[in-house]
Amino acid sequence: MTTTSSEATPGQDADSELPRPSCLEDVPGWFWPLDQRLFAWFLGAGAADTPPGDLLEMGCYLGKSTVVMGEFLRTGEKMTVCDLFGSDDGYTKEATKAFYQKSLTRRAFEANYSAFHDTLPELVEGRTDVLPELIAEDSCRFIHIDASHMYDDVADDILTAKSALREGGILVLDDYRTEHTPGVAAATWEAVFRHGLRPVMLSSNKLYGTWGDPAPLRDALLKELRGVPHCNPEIQRIAGLDVLRASRAKIPAPELVTSRHPAPAKSGAVPAPRAAGAGTPARRPSAVRRLAVDLLPPLVTRAVRRARR
Numbered sequence: 138m139t140t141t142s143s144e145a146t147p148g149q150d151a152d153s154e155l156p157r158p159s160c161l162e163d164v165p166g167w168f169w170p171l172d173q174r175l176f177a178w179f180l181g182a183g184a185a186d187t188p189p190g191d192l193l194e195m196g197c198y199l200g201k202s203t204v205v206m207g208e209f210l211r212t213g214e215k216m217t218v219c220d221l222f223g224s225d226d227g228y229t230k231e232a233t234k235a236f237y238q239k240s241l242t243r244r245a246f247e248a249n250y251s252a253f254h255d256t257l258p259e260l261v262e263g264r265t266d267v268l269p270e271l272i273a274e275d276s277c278r279f280i281h282i283d284a285s286h287m288y289d290d291v292a293d294d295i296l297t298a299k300s301a302l303r304e305g306g307i308l309v310l311d312d313y314r315t316e317h318t319p320g321v322a323a324a325t326w327e328a329v330f331r332h333g334l335r336p337v338m339l340s341s342n343k344l345y346g347t348w349g350d351p352a353p354l355r356d357a358l359l360k361e362l363r364g365v366p367h368c369n370p371e372i373q374r375i376a377g378l379d380v381l382r383a384s385r386a387k388i389p390a391p392e393l394v395t396s397r398h399p400a401p402a403k404s405g406a407v408p409a410p411r412a413a414g415a416g417t418p419a420r421r422p423s424a425v426r427r428l429a430v431d432l433l434p435p436l437v438t439r440a441v442r443r444a445r446r
């Protein structure tokens with residue numbers, strides 16, 4: 138059964154077992170500092186002059202990448218997230234189901250996401266193959282595919298993304314070169330060679346591509362990455378396409394994020410000062426917000442701050 142909603146699952150507030158992340162690093166997941174920076178760039182500075190467009194994530198797990206995506210939602214934009222959330226039906230592989238059923242629930246995702254953002258995204262609880270009925274053609278500016286890692290599923294997800302992305306939109310494909318996910322590699326390069334996807338950037342874990350013109354994005358991103366310590370970006374020519382690449386190895390982790398649930402002060406420590414007049418601890422800028430401040434031109438940063446207010 139597929140359900141769609143942006144309402145929190147009933148009873149969430151009463152569940153004291155739910156996680157209370159005090160920073161992004163507290164959220165379990167597979168989302169490394171280089172990719173956090175790349176998401177921030179493609180959603181922020183790299184999209185600064187673009188009109189509103191929706192965001193879509195296929196496969197959110199406990200919300201680590203979703204939290205970062207949510208930080209860059211602009212006025213008039215919507216984010217949709219699709220996941221099976223450990224359901225009994227729908228996983229292509231039994232072993233995958235068994236793995237996620239150990240740790241993943243929709244309520245745990247909601248608790249994590251709500252620690253950083255006021256409003257939940259639109260949640261589609263089901264297989265990604267329901268998305269073509271739900272997501273309008275040409276409506277999205279950014280899509281992250283990180284759900285099933287089996288070839289048939291990923292190949293379909295890419296075609297869903299191709300139709301949902303508007304001109305110049307960004308597609309991110311997770312695990313395009315990971316040892317245990319050869320099907321993702323096959324579907325990814327098939328999209329490049331048979332369906333016209335143009336790779337812009339290759340990180341250790343994700344391919345960032347577009348069906349628009351990759352050159353302006355690639356050139357602007359190269360300039361940006363040259364300023365990131367230990368990043369050493371380079372361009373490699375792949376079948377006539379100039380593609381940017383960098384390794385995540387030595388990229389410094391972004392500074393720790395503080396959420397609505399700051400970590401308790403160590404005993405004996407002087408409590409952190411509170412903002413004047415505040416009844417609750419002041420919300421310090423999150424790492425993703427700091428990333429935005431680092432990576433975005435001042436105008437966009439101000440717009441992000443305004444939107445958050």
Ligand SMILES: C[S@@+](CC[C@H](N)C(=O)[O-])C[C@H]1O[C@@H](n2cnc3c(N)ncnc32)[C@H](O)[C@@H]1O
Pocket residue numbers: 165166167168195196197198199200201202203219220221222223227228229237241263264265266283284285286290
């Ligand atoms: C690798 S995790 C996502 C990680 C997350 N993006 C992050 O950065 O932390 C894959 C997710 O896809 C979900 N999933 C697997 N197969 C799926 C399918 N066919 N449709 C929808 N979701 C699926 C799993 O439940 C899991 O939460």
